[in-house]
Amino acid sequence: MPEGHSVHRIALQFRGNFVGKRVAVTSPQGRFAAEAALIDGRTMADARAVGKQMFLEFDNGLWLRVHLGIYGAWDFAGEITVDDTIRSSGGRMGQTNQRGTVLDSRGEDSIASMGAPRRARLWMSESEKEDDSAFVFPPEPVGAVRARLLTDTAVADLRGPTACQVIDSETAASVIAGLGPDPEVDDGPEVEEAVARALTSKKTPIGLLLMDQSIVSGIGNVYRAELLYRARLNPHTPGNKVPLKTARALWRDWAHLLDIGVRTGQMMTMDDLTPDDWAKAMASREDRHWVYKREGLPCRVCGTHIAMEVMAARKLYWCPYCQA
Template sequence: MPEGHMIHVDARRFDEAMGDRVVHTDSPQGRFADGAAALDGRTLRDTEAFGKNLFLRFSGDSPQYLHVHLGLIGGWTWWDADHQQLSGRPVVNADSSNVRLRLRTGRGDAERSAELRGAITCTLVDEEGMDRAVAKLGPDPLRDDADPGLAWAKVRKSKKPIGGLLLDQAVTAGAGLIWRAEVPFLAGVDPHRPGVDVTEDEFTTMWSEMARVMSEAVERGGKEITTDPADRPETDGHVSRDDAFYVFRRDGAPCLRCGTEIRVAEMGTRKVWWCPTCQPR
């Protein structure tokens, strides 16, 4: 599932490529034909990312907002005028049979298009509908208006493990498997520790680290890296997937800081990774 930082990357791409421009829309797959017809020819006025939810606000009568949640397999792909892919998850032998929604702007060589595939939510909503969707979410560490105190108020009362709470979108919006593993490591907290046993200082550190590493990922166009340069091999600037994380998917490997074997376990229906030495219970 695309994590929240990727939704902020998508929002930036829409703002840069289509902001304040007339957008033409269609639904090659046909499942969003009515919605695409309603948006066609409108101007994109604003983009907003809340956790894993993207909202595009268009000119014209209500409903003005396109609400997209990518779910487990969804994604946007960006194309130039010659239909050469510019960004997004690589698409092999691309055709339009599974494109839920396509947005296009510009003319000639300047034309750019974005195609949506596999999303669990693709719908038009009015402002009240947007507010209802956002009201279900916890604070998003990437937003300037985020209030970490709202997340802490839920964590401090919960007996659920902090690794599970970080995945709960009603507690913190946007975190996924990578951040729920890496952030507790960066704060020195075992992901199995119940929320009630996490101190406020520890939570504050986790929130700060989550905001930092997610923001850095956005600036890199989505590439996630949590390791410090001192903790990974010297390179020419490229950081491989194997060297990018301290614990995520490194089970059985030595901890980059202390050498202890990284462990993995099921937490809920998904996995979590941790270092038993650097992250005391």
């Protein structure tokens, strides 16, 4: 399932290529036809992400809410903005400098230097793939396209979402209010304190609390496993047994990792890598994480085999020694 960084990058794509433009909205599949008609021909006013959900605002006061879920994805084509971080194969990714800024392959900040749109295709979900081969615009819908958003120069096709609905501004505000803080949206010591208090107020295992989108937004299976390992915290620890200091640090680390994910398009969870190791990690997920998907392999720190178990129907990865 796409985690917070992916949804923020998709929102960036919409802000760069759709906001401020009149959009034709259709449902090639047919399942979304009635709701598509409500926003068809309207101008997109805003695009924002909160955790794993995205909200596209139109000039008639209606919003398109999308939750990609496990199978959802967006397919962009036309004159779209594509930054260097999308080209992650072959180790051509940038690296962090001493100040922690993530740079693209030209040594520039990847978000600030997205540049002018160019003719390309871009598939966006948990990962991103680019294809700049020649094609006719707009391309014919491929597969079960739930919703198609089309401008004079760009098209976005949505397939397989868990949620795709048109809602009014009051409903949008209510949905957003029910979501926990998102570091890309919410900031400040009061937010950090509220999240820390929420995480430490229940007996529920911390491994479940971090996945509760009403407590903190955007954390999925990968970031959950990596955050807990980086904190050397046993995922079974009851939330009310986690020190407030540790809970505050979890929020700050989530903000740190999410920022890297939004900038690079990759869930990079290992710090202090050499330039060569950074390039290697960006090219291969196996070199990017401490524990995720490493069950049976030795811990990178202590050598203990990484464990995998099921917690609330989701796979949980952790080190029984480092996180004892």
